[in-house]
Amino acid sequence: MKIFYNCAHCGAAIDVIEVDQVDEVKFGFDCLTAEERQDIIKVNVKENTMHVHSLCDKCIEALGFHEKKSDQQINFLH
Numbered sequence: 001m002k003i004f005y006n007c008a009h010c011g012a013a014i015d016v017i018e019v020d021q022v023d024e025v026k027f028g029f030d031c032l033t034a035e036e037r038q039d040i041i042k043v044n045v046k047e048n049t050m051h052v053h054s055l056c057d058k059c060i061e062a063l064g065f066h067e068k069k070s071d072q073q074i075n076f077l078h
Contacts, residue, residue, distance in 0.1 A: 001018070005054055
């Protein structure tokens with residue numbers, strides 16, 4: 001399966017990887033709620049592809065998520 005990662009903020013292509021099997025733990029998908037999965041991950045069974053909406057490094061920085069805040073933890077899928 002080909003997995004396409006795109007930035008949810010600017011739309012830029014982040015990466016494309018190809019795997020034989022999707023390991024939910026390895027990719028961090030196991031930490032998502034059902035609603036987050038529906039919003040972030042789109043699977044096309046016919047084309048054997050998955051599209052994952054994440055944030056690119058530039059948008060993480062531009063949005064201020066790169067700054068570590070001591071009172072809150074932010075986890076990203078990339």
